[in-house]
Amino acid sequence: MAAYGKDLFEGTASFYYRFRPMHPASLIRFLVERFSLDGSGQMLDLGCGTGQLAERFSDLLVSDNTGIY
Numbered sequence: 001m002a003a004y005g006k007d008l009f010e011g012t013a014s015f016y017y018r019f020r021p022m023h024p025a026s027l028i029r030f031l032v033e034r035f036s037l038d039g040s041g042q043m044l045d046l047g048c049g050t051g052q053l054a055e056r057f058s059d060l061l062v063s064d065n066t067g068i069y
Contacts, residue, residue, distance in 0.1 A: 016050060020049075022056070023052065023056055
């Protein structure tokens with residue numbers, strides 16, 4: 001297996017964020033309805049992405065998103 005340098009993806013995060021498609025609104029609506037999400041609970045977006053999914057939910061459900069990083 002080839003060895004890659006630790007800086008292989010350095011400087012690419014902005015491109016990933018800019019060009020990665022957003023999650024479709026229909027998916028967000030489905031999840032909100034399916035799991036009765038009303039903004040009163042807590043949610044953890046645990047993954048290696050950009051946090052775009054958490055942003056979609058915060059736009060829809062959270063009136064005070066000061067705890068979202």
